[in-house]
Amino acid sequence: xxxxxxxxxxxxxxxxxxxxxxxxxxxxIVGGTSLLRVAVVAAARRNxxxxxxxxxxxxxxxxxxSERYPELKRCYMPLPWGHFYEHPHCVATLAVxxxxxxxxxxxxxxxxxxEQKSLREIDRGLRWLKEAPVEAVGSFRRLIRLAxxxxxxxWLIWRLALYGSGRLRxxxxxxxxxxxxxxxxxxxxxxxxxxxxxxxxxxxGPNGDMPIQMFxxxxxxxxxxxxxLVVQLNAILCREIVAELNAGG
Numbered sequence: 001x002x003x004x005x006x007x008x009x010x011x012x013x014x015x016x017x018x019x020x021x022x023x024x025x026x027x028x029i030v031g032g033t034s035l036l037r038v039a040v041v042a043a044a045r046r047n048x049x050x051x052x053x054x055x056x057x058x059x060x061x062x063x064x065x066s067e068r069y070p071e072l073k074r075c076y077m078p079l080p081w082g083h084f085y086e087h088p089h090c091v092a093t094l095a096v097x098x099x100x101x102x103x104x105x106x107x108x109x110x111x112x113x114x115e116q117k118s119l120r121e122i123d124r125g126l127r128w129l130k131e132a133p134v135e136a137v138g139s140f141r142r143l144i145r146l147a148x149x150x151x152x153x154x155w156l157i158w159r160l161a162l163y164g165s166g167r168l169r170x171x172x173x174x175x176x177x178x179x180x181x182x183x184x185x186x187x188x189x190x191x192x193x194x195x196x197x198x199x200x201x202x203x204x205g206p207n208g209d210m211p212i213q214m215f216x217x218x219x220x221x222x223x224x225x226x227x228x229l230v231v232q233l234n235a236i237l238c239r240e241i242v243a244e245l246n247a248g249g
Contacts, residue, residue: 015147017106023158024192027076030223031191031215034230036201039208041237044245052245054210056123058201059092059178060244061237063114066090066175069229071221073175075196077166084220085166089113093174093195096129098140109139110174119244142172162194181211191215 045052066072066089073087091112098107109129114122134140146154161172177198191198193215202211216226 014105016143019154019158020194021192023162024194027192027194027196028218029191029193029215030218031213032223032226033211033213034227036210036212036230036234036237037208038204038210038234038237040242041245042204042208044242048245048248052119052123053126054201054204055094055126055178055180056119057237057241058199059094059111059122059126060114060117060119061233061241062092062176062178062199063090064236064240065229065233067115068232069225071216071225071229072197073170074220075166075169075175076217076219077163077169079163085170087167087170087175089115090176091170091174093177094126094129095177095179098130098134100134100140100144107134107137107140107143108174109137110172112171119241181213196220 041057045054045057062072070086073090074084077083077085089112091110092114094109094111096107096109097104099105100107111122111125129137134144146157149157160168162169174195175197177193177195179198179200181200181202191200196217197220198215200213200215204210212230214226214230221229
């Protein structure tokens with residue numbers, strides 16, 4: 001065995017993920033796990049054909065929750081001095097696994113003002129993200145172009161996007177992240193993200209409970225407020241979302 005490690009160049013997807021983790025590591029993230037009681041939501045969902053994805057359902061529920069909890073529209077901006085920026089509406093960032101750079105890769109896409117869209121419209125958009133060619137999605141192309149830039153240019157773009165303008169950050173980075181847990185018994189123990197709030201949801205159990213994990217920037221929100229936010233999210237799922245599903249989605 002040689003004494004030195006073999007040099008392997010990072011693929012484009014690994015490159016932007018490594019830099020995302022680098023900048024995300026600067027955010028003081030805390031987290032917790034809860035259960036959403038969604039038996040009535042699951043029953044109403046079964047009446048819609050084709051089925052509306054849980055991703056679309058949670059995305060709209062979180063957007064409606066942001067009207068009562070503006071922390072889902074906020075971020076901490078360190079420059080020119082420490083302050084909060086609140087966007088006019090929430091911008092959800094979705095993690096989508098696609099094939100890119102010769103391997104499975106995680107791409108990110110932003111969807112704004114989901115509270116103004118129907119569940120069926122949101123669901124069609126999510127399906128398109130999974131089925132359309134990678135080159136057809138503007139946010140995916142943007143990540144690929146970023147990874148191809150020389151390192152000094154990439155780092156400058158990252159810093160401008162994250163610290164230069166709250167509006168720019170919200171538009172191109174998002175105000176919260178929504179992702180699914182790929183295995184039924186899987187959990188996420190840590191999150192390194194540049195977003196102020198992240199949600200990871202699992203499969204609905206036989207008793208109608210859905211596990212959800214929430215990670216948040218402690219500068220933007222405290223633990224008690226986060227707990228109340230999850231309660232409000234559950235209430236909106238069982239009230240507004242069920243009503244829309246029963247009305248035809």
